[in-house]
Amino acid sequence: MPVIRTNSAEIAYREFGSGTPLLLIHGFPLDGSMWDPVAEKLAQRFRVLIPDLRGFGASPWSSSHPPQSADDVTANKSQFAISDYADDLVDFCAALGVEHAIVCGLSMGGYVALSFALHHRDRLLGLILCDTRAAADTPEAAAARKTTAERVFRDGTGFLAEAMLPKLYSPQQVEASSPLVERTLTLIQNADPRGVAAAALAMAARPNVIARLEEITVPTLVICGEADVISPPAEMAAWSAELPRGRFVRIADAGHMSPEEQPETFVAAVLSWAEDQELI
Ligand code: MLT
Numbered sequence: 001m002p003v004i005r006t007n008s009a010e011i012a013y014r015e016f017g018s019g020t021p022l023l024l025i026h027g028f029p030l031d032g033s034m035w036d037p038v039a040e041k042l043a044q045r046f047r048v049l050i051p052d053l054r055g056f057g058a059s060p061w062s063s064s065h066p067p068q069s070a071d072d073v074t075a076n077k078s079q080f081a082i083s084d085y086a087d088d089l090v091d092f093c094a095a096l097g098v099e100h101a102i103v104c105g106l107s108m109g110g111y112v113a114l115s116f117a118l119h120h121r122d123r124l125l126g127l128i129l130c131d132t133r134a135a136a137d138t139p140e141a142a143a144a145r146k147t148t149a150e151r152v153f154r155d156g157t158g159f160l161a162e163a164m165l166p167k168l169y170s171p172q173q174v175e176a177s178s179p180l181v182e183r184t185l186t187l188i189q190n191a192d193p194r195g196v197a198a199a200a201l202a203m204a205a206r207p208n209v210i211a212r213l214e215e216i217t218v219p220t221l222v223i224c225g226e227a228d229v230i231s232p233p234a235e236m237a238a239w240s241a242e243l244p245r246g247r248f249v250r251i252a253d254a255g256h257m258s259p260e261e262q263p264e265t266f267v268a269a270v271l272s273w274a275e276d277q278e279l280i
Pocket of ligand 1: 027028029106107108109203230256
């Protein structure tokens with residue numbers, strides 16, 4: 001995989017197609033391969049850029065930063081924020097000569113996309129928020145993330161795979177142990193504990209941005225799998241109404257991983273929105 005070296009990180013990525021740049025940001029604790037089912041179809045109309053976020057997939061964790069151990073987590077030494085991933089991606093785009101892009105993120109990737117939209121709006125053509133949340137964690141959820149971050153150093157990431165899979169996919173996929181589910185299981189089991197811990201703590205500290213959605217003036221598509229239990233459709237529909245140029249789309253027969261579970265419907269929703277907004 002090619003790698004872009006920015007001031008602070010090494011970002012491995014894949015690139016397909018040509019046209020309006022479309023940056024696809026993966027969820028937690030995955031990597032860019034979660035976009036495989038839609039990448040080639042989207043590449044017929046876009047220049048698709050799929051990075052692995054710092055510390056995930058083929059992008060190494062930057063060793064100068066904590067957390068490096070469970071003790072770093074317990075001592076609250078992590079210095080990493082969701083906005084750091086967004087800053088990495090701004091440098092990544094600049095290195096590739098991409099001045100403006102449509103930024104699309106799923107779940108944790110959506111938190112990064114929202115940070116990108118609020119802090120780097122001059123670089124944004126449009127925004128796609130998939131199966132994600134605009135509110136902050138509750139104190140209980142944030143505390144559970146800290147426990148997760150400590151535990152991945154002690155026990156590895158296997159427990160996280162078992163806990164997350166039933167929440168990521170619709171019940172049909174999980175019951176059938178589909179190849180999709182098996183692939184994601186392997187991906188989570190192989191994730192770097194340092195990247196996973198840093199991301200869990202960054203998510204726990206992310207701000208509530210609901211009151212700032214009105215600042216996002218670019219066309220914004222909000223997509224949610226009908227059976228998503230992590231970012232449920234009713235919650236996503238409610239906050240997406242705050243977006244000045246928002247469009248909300250539900251995807252039937254999909255859980256949290258809507259682009260993987262229903263790639264054709266997902267691509268159709270993106271293309272029709274991008275055409276209507278004259279982005280392609
Ligand atoms: C994800 O899919 O990225 C995670 O479920 C996000 C989260 O835990 O909030």
